[in-house]
Amino acid sequence: MRLIWDELGKALPMIFHGNPQLLDVIWFTVQVAVVATAAATLIGLPIGLALALGRFRGRNLLRALANASLALPPVLVGVFLFILFSPAAPLGFLHLIWTRRVVFIAQTILALPFVVALSAAAIQALAPGLLAQARLLGAGRLQVSMLALREARIGVIAALIAALGTSLAEVAAVALLGGNIYGYDQTLASATLYEVGGGYYADAVAIGIVLIVLILILMCGLGVLQQQGNGIRMRFRSAA
Amino acid sequence: MSDAAGDPRVMLRCERLSVRRGRREVVHDVSAELRAGEIIALLGPNGAGKSTLLDALAGALPAAQGRIERRGRVAVALQSPDLARRTVLANVVLALAWWGVPRGNRAPRAREALRAIGAEHLAARPAATLSGGERRRVHLARAIAVRPDILLLDEPFAGLDAEVRASLLEDALSALRSATRATLVVVHDRAEAWALADRLLILIDGRLVATGPPRELLEQPPSLEVAHFLGFDGRLDDGLEVVLTRPAHVALDPAGPVHGRVTRAIPLEDGVRLELELEHGRLYTVAPLPAPGPGDDVRVRLEGGVRFPRFEASAPVPSTAP
Numbered sequence: 001m002r003l004i005w006d007e008l009g010k011a012l013p014m015i016f017h018g019n020p021q022l023l024d025v026i027w028f029t030v031q032v033a034v035v036a037t038a039a040a041t042l043i044g045l046p047i048g049l050a051l052a053l054g055r056f057r058g059r060n061l062l063r064a065l066a067n068a069s070l071a072l073p074p075v076l077v078g079v080f081l082f083i084l085f086s087p088a089a090p091l092g093f094l095h096l097i098w099t100r101r102v103v104f105i106a107q108t109i110l111a112l113p114f115v116v117a118l119s120a121a122a123i124q125a126l127a128p129g130l131l132a133q134a135r136l137l138g139a140g141r142l143q144v145s146m147l148a149l150r151e152a153r154i155g156v157i158a159a160l161i162a163a164l165g166t167s168l169a170e171v172a173a174v175a176l177l178g179g180n181i182y183g184y185d186q187t188l189a190s191a192t193l194y195e196v197g198g199g200y201y202a203d204a205v206a207i208g209i210v211l212i213v214l215i216l217i218l219m220c221g222l223g224v225l226q227q228q229g230n231g232i233r234m235r236f237r238s239a240a
Numbered sequence: 241m242s243d244a245a246g247d248p249r250v251m252l253r254c255e256r257l258s259v260r261r262g263r264r265e266v267v268h269d270v271s272a273e274l275r276a277g278e279i280i281a282l283l284g285p286n287g288a289g290k291s292t293l294l295d296a297l298a299g300a301l302p303a304a305q306g307r308i309e310r311r312g313r314v315a316v317a318l319q320s321p322d323l324a325r326r327t328v329l330a331n332v333v334l335a336l337a338w339w340g341v342p343r344g345n346r347a348p349r350a351r352e353a354l355r356a357i358g359a360e361h362l363a364a365r366p367a368a369t370l371s372g373g374e375r376r377r378v379h380l381a382r383a384i385a386v387r388p389d390i391l392l393l394d395e396p397f398a399g400l401d402a403e404v405r406a407s408l409l410e411d412a413l414s415a416l417r418s419a420t421r422a423t424l425v426v427v428h429d430r431a432e433a434w435a436l437a438d439r440l441l442i443l444i445d446g447r448l449v450a451t452g453p454p455r456e457l458l459e460q461p462p463s464l465e466v467a468h469f470l471g472f473d474g475r476l477d478d479g480l481e482v483v484l485t486r487p488a489h490v491a492l493d494p495a496g497p498v499h500g501r502v503t504r505a506i507p508l509e510d511g512v513r514l515e516l517e518l519e520h521g522r523l524y525t526v527a528p529l530p531a532p533g534p535g536d537d538v539r540v541r542l543e544g545g546v547r548f549p550r551f552e553a554s555a556p557v558p559s560t561a562p
Contacts, residue, residue: 129320136298136316137386139338147334151325 007205014206021183026210028100029187032174033167033218036107040163043108044115045156049145051116052123053131066120069113078173081106085177098179103187106173111163118162122155123148157226161219168215188214249275250311251390251422252297257306259289259296265304266292270448272441274390274422281437281454282426285469289446290426291319294392297424312389315339319394319426321379323367328359328378331367332385339386353385354378358411373404377411384415391416391423397432409435430471442466464548472546476521481547483521487513489544490525492532496541502532516540 014022051063083089085096096102126148134144149156171189178185180194188211195204252274259267266289274280284290295301297308298316323331332350341349354360359377362370370378380396396412397405409432416423416436427433433440434454442450442457450457450466461467467484474485476498492514500516500523512531516523516538523540532538 127320127322129318129322130324132300133316133318133320133322133382134338136300136318137335137338137382138313138340143338147324 007202012206012209014203015210022207022210024183025186025188025191025207026214028185029168029189029211029214032103032107032187033164035104036111036167037160037164039104039108040111040115040167041160044112044159044163045119045149048116048119048159049123049148051120053144053148063117063120066113066117070117072110072113073172074110074170075172075176077110078106078176081109081173081177097177098181098185100178100185103174103178103185106177107167107170110170110173111166114162114166115159118159119149119152119156122152122159125155126151154226157222161222161226164218164222165215168211168218247275248311249277250309251276252311252314252424253309254297254303255307255309257293257296257308258304259292259301260304261292261301265446267296267443267446269306270443270446271306272448272451274424276389276422277419278438279416279423279425279436280439280441281433282424282441282443283428283430283433283469284443286428288443290443291394292446293443294394294424294426298392310390314390314392315383315386315388316392317379317383317394317396319398321372321375323370323375323378325368326366327363328354328365328367328370329363331378332382335382336385341386349385349387350381353381353415356384356411356415357381358407371404373400373408376400376408380408380412380415387421389421391421393423393425395426395428398428405432412436442469444469459546461546467546467548474521474523474525474545476518476523476542476545477550478520478547480550482550483542483545483547485523485542485545487524487526489542490516490523491541491543492525492527492538493541494539496539498540498542500538500540502534502536502538505531505533514538 047066051059051066081102082097085091085094085102087095087097096105130151131144131148134147139147168187169189171187171193174180174185174187174190175193178190180186180190182194186194188207192204192207192211195201195207250273253272255271257267257270258265270293272280282290282293292301294316296303298314299308299310300316324334326334329347329350332353333346336346336349337343351360351363354363357377357380359374359381362374362378365374367375367378376396380393383391383393393416397408400408413436416425425432425436427436437454439452440450440454440457441448444465450462457466458470461470461472464482464484471486472484474483474487474490476483476485498518500518502514503517503522504515506513508526511526511528513524513526514531516525518540525540
């Protein structure tokens with residue numbers, strides 16, 4: 001117990017003195033989380049819509065796969081991408097290993113299942129009559145999709161929260177693919193791991209505290225947006 | 241499927257139409273026409289295939305056999321009045337957007353439709369706060385607002401209490417009437433059909449068993465099956481014929497020619513529904529209070545009913561019973 005207080009006592013001044021390296025890690029973490037979540041949203045929402053609204057053979061199997069991918073161990077994704085991007089591999093010519101770009105790619109892949117599976121589930125939970133009625137009154141595919149997203153917005157934003165949470169907290173794939181290189185491609189989570197590995201517990205605690213505060217700020221922001229979606233009109237209009 | 245040819249007033253025609261749900265054929269060999277200015281009620285018991293037929297007429301289900309011809313655009317109001325999470329006016333405007341109405345025309349048309357169905361006062365209300373009856377009104381307004389050539393309504397009054405249903409029916413009666421539009425309403429309740437329709441289609445077990453004006457069908461049901469469905473619940477064997485009656489055809493009269501005994505008495509709001517056991521059958525009537533009770537002997541006079549040959553149920557001999 002004393003050790004915790006001691007390390008906290010050392011950690012807090014580090015945070016409040018604005019360590020420039022810590023600020024760099026915070027900025028990179030925010031970039032990775034926002035870009036990965038945005039990319040996963042752009043890719044994942046159309047897939048989630050197709051799984052929820054589409055009528056094609058194998059839809060149930062794809063839904064089951066999307067749900068199963070929620071439990072995908074990040075280290076496994078890291079290993080798979082490492083094999084794919086390693087210099088001798090088919091995509092080795094891209095020279096992505098131990099770069100910042102691969103961290104963005106890995107985090108996007110890890111966030112994607114949350115967007116796909118949770119948004120599909122939210123849309124499937126809608127009253128089927130509304131979407132069927134829209135089709136029967138002439139709504140096109142885009143209009144029905146926008147209506148579904150708007151009506152399921154609470155669940156869809158929950159999917160984005162989960163994706164953002166993964167992007168902020170995941171460490172294994174980042175460490176494996178990016179190398180967790182000090183001062184270059186560390187995120188707050190991987191930097192915590194790095195400091196613990198080096199025995200710098202006060203630094204690890206400081207970074208951990210910053211990570212928790214960042215998670216709280218971003219999640220609260222999305223939470224407010226989600227609750228607004230429940231009660232207040234959002235500028236997230238159906239295609240009309 | 242193509243545009244209805246020939247008679248320009250025919251907006252929708254199906255010929256020898258059969259429709260499947262999955263592997264099961266639910267609608268068999270149905271032929272019917274829907275004309276401009278006409279309101280038709282599609283009536284039948286639960287599971288008769290009414291909604292399946294409506295889906296096929298709307299183009300939402302393919303025809304397994306036969307053909308459907310349509311003239312103009314079809315709008316369908318499904319049975320479930322699901323609305324989007326926005327205001328009532330925005331819901332109707334949204335429907336107009338789906339239909340392809342130019343943006344500038346949507347709000348005035350939406351207000352006009354809400355006014356027609358008696359829901360203008362709800363325009364600013366969020367849909368989530370509406371009662372069941374109000375949701376049905378908005379649902380109907382949405383279908384009317386798009387001004388389709390052919391309007392198909394699936395049980396628009398389902399699940400409403402008697403008072404709300406009567407009020408909505410009254411407003412729908414004028415709102416649905418249009419000289420250029422053909423309207424088909426699926427109804428479960430006969431009273432709704434009488435109130436709304438120029439013509440009835442009666443569907444039983446997926447087959448169209450009767451078609452015609454409501455009064456005509458009631459006075460002259462074409463078969464025992466249709467008569468039973470139309471509420472002819474009394475039956476009296478009379479030689480080689482069967483007399484079927486509705487409660488309104490049976491009057492208690494001390495000087496009546498037929499003797500019976502009350503076997504059951506069910507209190508109603510304005511009287512008692514009596515089940516009468518007769519020597520050659522069983523009749524039902526509604527008597528005002530004070531009414532006889534179970535076990536009482538009564539005399540009965542018949543004031544209507546239809547006769548069918550006893551062994552040929554399909555060929556009616558319409559006439560007033562003795």
